[in-house]
Amino acid sequence: MMNNENFEPVIIGFTCNWCSYRAADLAGTARVKYPPNVRLIRLMCSGRMDPTFVLQAFAGGADGVLITGCHPGECHYLEQNLKALRRTMLLKRTVAQFGIEPERVRLVWASAAEGVHLAHMITDMVEEIRALGPLNWPQVAALNGNSHVPVLKKAATVSEEKVEVAA
Amino acid sequence: MMPQERIGVYICHCGSNIAGTVDVEELSSWAGEALRHRGVVVARDYKFMCSSLGQDLIAKDIKEDKLTRVVVAACSPHLHEATFRKACADAGLNPYLCELVSIREQVSWVHTDKVAATAKAKAVISGGVERVIHHEPLEPMSVPINPATLVVGGGIAGIQAAMEIADSGFHVYLVEREPSIGGHMAQFDKTFPTLDCAACILTPKMVSIGSHPHVTLLTYSEVEQVDGYVGNFSVRVRKKASYVNHDVCTGCSICEEKCPKKVVDSVFEAGLGYRKAIYRPFPQAVPKYPVIDAENCIYFDTGKCKACEIHCEAGAIDFEQEDQIIELNVGNIILATGYDLFDARRETQYGYGRLANVFTSLEFERLTNAAGPTNGEIVLRDGETKPKAVGIIHCVGSRDRKFNNYCSVICCMQSLKFAHLVKERTGAEVYNFYIDMRTAYKEYDEFYQRVLSEGVHFIRGRVAEVTDVSNTPEEEERLVIQTEDTRMGKQRRIPVDMVILSAALEPRHDSDEIAHMFGISCSVNGWFIEKHPKLDPVATMTEGIFIAGCAQGPKDIPSTVTQGAAAAARVLGRIQQKELALEPIRAEVTEALCSGCRICNNLCPYHAITFDEAKEVSVINAALCQGCGTCVAACPSNAISGTQFSNEQVMAQLEGLLMLNMAEPVLA
């Protein structure tokens, strides 16, 4: 069992230029404090969010990914956040099949006025990921890890005939 | 092997805003050392990068160190991206080769642990450096501006905006849904704080608009479709059939007089009075031509009557008239569609709609209006009895978690105005029930003091209910307002004869559809969203679409007029420039990679993506594209690329944030 107390998760957060990035700015202006574990990437719209980015984040060592955007109905580009919602939902199902807990991908809507809310969601997610433990995907997917077949049971029995050892 | 870029990294102290929490000197020496292998040739830190001295540092390095990329680590790009881009451009570096990353709003202002904050700042800078390597030099796109303007909504906001533009010599199309312009202001009697007669100050403007050579007035009309983009909108307007020929109608009103069908006027008279099936909303209507309400017209219903046609000497009645579709080309659009009043029946404990003598604010305006259904007499619903006591309830549907959380701005002043008018005309006892007294603007508080001195009673507390159930003999046959009086610390029951509810201002009930049609958004409360609530309240996020008046949020007449004028000024500025430079953030299909799968085709809300049947590839119209990037993310063959937010740039920033670019990858 991992010792989670010393584990500082690294979370990558995608924000949209019009709502959630401004919410993050507002949290800053209002000096609302939240843990330093989230590193933000600004996109123009949550609809720009490509599942490839999320997978690359995990493959690169992130422990969680936060996707944020405008509330449904308030997207600056009208309804592109719905595409982000659908992609995130399908992505969570897919990464679950890879053994990545779907909670490691979280979608949060935050309007430009919701700085405090965003800060709370970030704090919440940091704790959730801390409890889940590090993902350490570079180790999982390492190409040079070649473990032996586990010596579980008895060795094979062999006949007395001579066996040619292959060259 | 790509030639390496020469990157300059500049870290701002922002006084102690950043330097107080983040070790800026350590950052700058780290950037110079650890990121050297990524192309960083100079790294500096300075007290205020946005100052002219700070910008000079960048300019000098661009020239002397031949920098090809610049990363500034400072405040939010929403504040100073343009500043640093301009500094680079002035020094000869394409402005889009400069990236501003935030280590203030996103780091120093929100974290307390200095070590962790500095570590995060390193990751942020690293992300910026990796990203900027993949930036391309870009040029803004210019679009020509059509000098004609569309103003939607003929209330005071729309009228003001239209007048300013038209007076400057440019053409305006003013589209109004009702048969006459004037909006809600035309319904009012007196306006606060001056107690000007609303009609007296409004009608000259209406007349001016109606006869203005540069205004095409399209009343009884609605916008049906909007296509295009700033400088070049195509708008389809439906002018509803009025069945009156404007070319020959003289405005004599015989038709109205002779029409046998009376209809309750639920719009202008707020349901208190009648109009005819053929009608003008009010005598000073502009334009002066009446319209036939086909749903209530005897002829359209049964084929009989035609009294209007019979009596019209000019022969202006034309029952065969059809709706007209008008196509307009304009460069800019101002939305001034106003507000709807909160339906007070929803606040059931106040009894509106159930108890006869509970009135809404708009109903009361019609009562006090000299041209209204009671000729300005303040009487009960029976049309005769004068009230001896009147209760005025503030905040009905406003500041209320059940309905609207916001304050409607004008109700306190409006309620004071009502109190004053009741006192003046009836001598009745007046009670105002309020939560707070909001009388903030010029001459407003003085008005409050005046009403205070007139003997109006003010009770601070939320009204619990308005009832006709009496507990005492004084209450019999009267309405009783039960309220908490927070100053006395008691519950009180005040018998009155008339109750006026200052109902909330709400967005128009179809504001969502309107926003969608014009390509803007509504807030959670339904008001049109402005570009910036403080610094840019009349622009929207969509270039070329402006908003003014209550459509943007509840406000009084002076603010509405100001916004109408402000929107007009913005449009005039655009028209003067003759062309507009658009941010070069957009998507493009690489034809050679497109297989014609058409998955992108219906993803664009701006209809920027079309399919070329001949070539069997999808095509993006660069001028329509707003740069959201949804199609870039959806294309299954990566055949669509996006400028300034390309896959390479975002992935690079991601790798930088995870510090994968370090000689020894560092996490957290």
Added chain:
Amino acid sequence: MSENGKPKFGMYWASSCGGCEISVLNIGEHILTVDEIFDVVFWPVAADFKYKDVRGYPDGYIDLCLFNGAIRNSENEEMAHLLRQKSKVLVAFGSCAYEGCIPALANFTSKEAILQTVFLDSPSVDNPDRVLPQPVTAVPEGEIRIPEMYETVKSLDQVVDVDYIIPGCPPEPHQIWAVLQVVVAALTEGAELPPKGSIVGAQETAVCEECIYPKSEKKIFRFYRPYEKVPEPGVCLLEQGIVCMGPATRGGCGALCPQVGMGCRGCYGPLGEVKDQGARMLSAMASVIGVGEPEMDERMLEREFETVMDTLADPAGTFYRFSMSHSLLRRAKVNGNGHAEPEPAEAGTTNVEMAN
């Protein structure tokens, strides 16, 4: 060693099904031309050369070596290194060598779980002594070694430098012949070869370009598994809800599968600069789900979307059927039972421990 100066040809199968070899033979009579021009110096399916023969060749001896099959075990990797050393041009031939293909689907589970299933748990196995293969077995005569099975299946380019890639499962014969012609022209007429690292024998656009069905705007209301629907003739399969990887898959095969009503499986791999084929398909599919209005509240929207996504069985397996080794995640994280889930709780315990 051949003395006649003809260019040397090698073909090897690592962890594969043999289909690539058959596909080469399917070039028909052209195989005679191949035999005429080349000297076959190593081709286990067709000729009796031994590994020691290959070890004896000088470096760069084999002019053209087609390597198919994924890297599942140490023998595959050894041969990859050996053939790289002994070949001038090493081609990752077919989806297994290119990106892992079907063998790489094993990356969804663990080596231990595979051995357990194959040697112990399968209903048709009779193994009372619970014998499992061992990499080293001591016998009186000495030690018998068998190749070591790796935990993760790799693509060829994840172990050696690859000169060209011919994608497909298998590569279509007409494409194989086209590539061979290019190689022959280079060898005999000095024509230029494409830049190193190129994908050859395929198109730069997706399968949709070759597909016979007309394309319209896409709006999917539910997905269908192949057995759930008889496709309407003449209509794009994806538009009917049948999952077709065509839009995210490199073309060049002639869009053979959709033509017979079978959704493209994605065997030619991703296009251009795409880093992860599965992610592209995921994004495209999610983007064109047609249910849900923007005015709906979020819970309602999610429910609508979930209903549609419930009809898409096994998204990971579907989107990554061929490209697992080249995907960004590359393999799944699994528990002791070989499942991508937290360990099942032991009887009597209340806490479920998270998988490491």
